[in-house]
Amino acid sequence: MRTFLPIAAVLGVLAVVPLVVHSNVTLNFLVVALMIALVGQGWNILGGYGGQYSFGHAAFFGTGAYVTAILQVWYGVNAWFGFAAGIAAGAALGGALGALVFRAGLRGSYFALVTLAFAEVLRIIASVAPVTGAGVGTLIKLELGIWTFQFQSRAAFYWIILALVGLSLVIARLIERSRFGAWLIAVRENEDAARALGVDASAVKSVAMVISAAITAAAGCFYAQYFLFVDSGIAYGTWISVEALLTPIIGGVGTVFGPLLGALVVKTLGEGAKLVAGDAPGLDLIIYGAVLVLVIWIMPRGLIGGLTHVRKMLARREATVVPAGKARHG
């Protein structure tokens, strides 16, 4: 059980926040940050552990959001069921795209470009198709209640997204400790060497893509329920693809807590930049961008990578001091 202790501790601390903080603005900020953390964790499974840098995770986020919304609005499906269907649709899309792309042997920048193009195609389709509400978007009718997955209190949404984030942390940890995870990391490090050791690289990457897509789609489903509105620019927009890869890269790729830490830091930075910039239009984005460049420059392996490096350096310093002393006595 020691494997999951850090996750339990982090979740425990985050779970009491709504009991202490009552400001809706703060809670709203945290809900969005956690939602982005979920998107980032989805990306991290494929990109962080598997080394396949997707530039189009909006495809999965948007599919989750649209399926949840459309099933409710057009087909009168229950919201919880719509939520589950959204996740399933995202996973299916991930499986289909993975089978196509990995079977064709696309790697590196080719993989990145294809995913980017795929998300853009979906965005364009969603902006004209009648079922998505085309340019107008899809509005879910306000109808508070547990059954409709709509809550008056931000705290309820906060705990739901926190539970989802918690689940994604556990999934990441389980992958790290499993054979599948060892193989996925091996594929990231050196695909040919992995294949020589019996790893079916394209199958491993495809499975990772399914898990990754499902997690990111869950965040999309949550978006639809939380904001009750989806349009093509939100659901399939480049912004979410960028958030998906930015948060793990800032936090630490291929680590359990990287996306969560990255999302909290990036979102806080964004808000902080707005405060500093005041009314000057666009200045907050310049500050935001500059700080991000700085972070990646100083800590190329993300915040967690940077912290581990510092800890190791300190440990090494201690280790070299102690034996030297002993040797003198001997």
Add this chain to the structure above:
Amino acid sequence: MAEPLLAVDKVTCRFGGLLAVNAASLAAQAGQITALIGPNGAGKTTLFSIISGFVMANQGTVHFAGQDVTGEPPHRLARRGIARTFQIVQPFYGLSVRENILVGSHLRHRKRDAALSAADQVGRDVGLGEMLDKPADALTVAGRKRLELARALATEPKVLLLDEVLAGLNPSEIRDIVPVIRDFCRRGITILMIEHVMQAVMSLAAHVFVLAEGRIIAEGTPSKIVADPLVVEAYLGRGAATKLGAQHGR
């Protein structure tokens, strides 16, 4: 002779206009060490890549344990029990030595604990016991060669293809690693090795195949091979054997 564990039959491989392997046949007997030697560019590594599924042959077949495995992908061949090392070592640089070997041992052990203890055992067998927690990129060249061996061995292969594991090592490192290879063979792993270090080939191999310009030009026991004028010519140039013979005669 008994049916060989691994049999390559008239394999031909072309890269565009280049005929890399030309109707080459060889066989590795179970429980023995078989060596594949030949000048640089003879096509040895290409032949290895065909056997291990990384390169498709244009013609010919590969049989393993009596079954036709021609054209199967590398991961499936690894599951059947064919493991290989790479001439240019390919460690997972970002991982520790133990994690590197773990990838191999997971093939036969699904559970992490079992795979970890198997990995540790293999690590000790090849002499990396002290280095298990070190990152792979902290290893010396000799250490990386050992890691390459350990990973392949961790897949618990029936036949192990060693692509120049001794290249780039100094004489004392070679002396250290030769017994390790002999020990694998003693444990029942069939070995097919590409090697340039003739001293090691002479002491290890029971049977030698010589590849030159894509063709198998000679085969036999090591002592027979070094005396073969065709082999000497392949290495030293046409007419070298008679010139050398004449010098000795004088």
